[in-house]
Amino acid sequence: MRNTFIFPILLASSCFAQWTQLPDFPGTARDDAASFAVGGKIYVGTGREVGFGYTNDWFCYDPSNESWSAISSMPTTPRQYCTAFTISDTGYVFGGTGPGGANNELWAYHPESDQWEQKASLPGEARYACAGIGMMWADALIATGMLASGVPTNQAWKYLAQTDEWTATGDVPGPPRHRAACAQGNGGGMLLLGGADSAFVGMRDVWEYPSAFESGTWYPADSIPEPRWGADGSGSYVYVLACGATEQTVYHADVWKFGTGWQALEPFPAGTRRGGVSAGVLGPQQWASTFYYGLGLDGTFARRNDWWRLDVLVGITEQDPLNTFQLFPVPTNSDLNIIIRPEDVGSEIRITTLDGRLLDRMRLDRAAQRIDVGRYVDGMYTFTLHTSAGNSTQRFVVQH
Numbered sequence: 001m002r003n004t005f006i007f008p009i010l011l012a013s014s015c016f017a018q019w020t021q022l023p024d025f026p027g028t029a030r031d032d033a034a035s036f037a038v039g040g041k042i043y044v045g046t047g048r049e050v051g052f053g054y055t056n057d058w059f060c061y062d063p064s065n066e067s068w069s070a071i072s073s074m075p076t077t078p079r080q081y082c083t084a085f086t087i088s089d090t091g092y093v094f095g096g097t098g099p100g101g102a103n104n105e106l107w108a109y110h111p112e113s114d115q116w117e118q119k120a121s122l123p124g125e126a127r128y129a130c131a132g133i134g135m136m137w138a139d140a141l142i143a144t145g146m147l148a149s150g151v152p153t154n155q156a157w158k159y160l161a162q163t164d165e166w167t168a169t170g171d172v173p174g175p176p177r178h179r180a181a182c183a184q185g186n187g188g189g190m191l192l193l194g195g196a197d198s199a200f201v202g203m204r205d206v207w208e209y210p211s212a213f214e215s216g217t218w219y220p221a222d223s224i225p226e227p228r229w230g231a232d233g234s235g236s237y238v239y240v241l242a243c244g245a246t247e248q249t250v251y252h253a254d255v256w257k258f259g260t261g262w263q264a265l266e267p268f269p270a271g272t273r274r275g276g277v278s279a280g281v282l283g284p285q286q287w288a289s290t291f292y293y294g295l296g297l298d299g300t301f302a303r304r305n306d307w308w309r310l311d312v313l314v315g316i317t318e319q320d321p322l323n324t325f326q327l328f329p330v331p332t333n334s335d336l337n338i339i340i341r342p343e344d345v346g347s348e349i350r351i352t353t354l355d356g357r358l359l360d361r362m363r364l365d366r367a368a369q370r371i372d373v374g375r376y377v378d379g380m381y382t383f384t385l386h387t388s389a390g391n392s393t394q395r396f397v398v399q400h
Contacts, residue, residue: 054078083132170216202227234280
């Protein structure tokens with residue numbers, strides 16, 4: 001999803017997570033629906049309902065008052081396995097499959113007018129069950145999925161919202177896959193997690209496509225602890241991956257967080273689940289991430305319409321001497337604010353390019369300081385704090 005997040009520089013050394021059941025989704029119980037978030041609200045629609053019917057209705061969830069409301073239905077054929085993402089103040093819904101088979105349609109939803117608008121279709125073969133995310137600079141990425149011909153793919157396509165055009169980009173490494181989860185990576189692009197191969201066997205590998213220094217290349221990341229497909233992920237600083245399947249009849253309830261490595265959280269309270277929907281909303285505290293999850297097929301293969309919130313609060317313990325400073329806003333087009341601990345005043349900072357070229361080097365003479373990085377060209381940079389306890393590094397993005 002395409003939101004501007006503050007990327008904190010704290011190393012997660014403790015984590016509190018709690019599930020809360022919320023009002024049920026008001027539409028029919030369904031699996032393999034789609035969801036996106038715009039302006040702090042979550043939009044959920046499409047999917048396959050009880051009775052095996054396809055749907056095209058949509059509903060809005062407002063976290064501020066924990067209520068649902070109906071919005072305009074998507075003006076096209078009912079479908080499931082759509083891929084949804086957000087760019088700026090617009091939600092997008094791509095592909096899916098329905099009574100007429102797979103399609104490559106792209107629809108944009110404008111919340112301020114409650115109107116849907118059809119956009120350019122992807123020029124390749126029709127597909128569904130893809131991973132998709134809004135990236136930086138009005139772009140989105142659609143990757144992997146099941147082709148209309150019945151075989152999975154590892155293709156990736158970039159959508160340019162400003163020109164309403166598609167362009168092919170680098171394929172995801174490894175076997176073709178479908179039903180992979182995704183989240184927004186630290187490079188502002190896609191973190192693709194797991195998926196299923198052609199035999200519906202789950203995968204563990206994770207690949208990142210960073211948009212801040214885009215080259216069409218995918219980079220390996222830490223594998224998820226268990227093979228998984230049909231799971232749901234979301235987040236930017238704190239990634240959450242919930243439930244999913246390893247085989248067609250083996251579902252799970254485990255939930256994982258990734259910040260500085262994978263960590264098990266409280267399992268999903270409603271039991272095993274596959275084909276649900278999720279969305280992440282930045283929490284009220286700077287280090288908090290709120291993960292919403294529900295719907296899908298339970299362990300008895302029954303469709304559900306329940307809706308839950310997982311509050312994840314990441315903290316710092318006194319035993320952690322590193323990564324105890326803040327850096328914001330990210331992205332920035334001018335100044336970068338740095339806040340360090342009082343005991344680290346006098347420490348040296350270095351700003352370098354990703355290939356190691358030194359751009360700035362200085363000592364911080366106070367706990368809160370502002371640095372002008374507006375002269376840097378657009379891209380990603382490395383910020384390193386050198387203290388008596390050791391070195392701490394974080395990346396930031398300049399975007400004019």
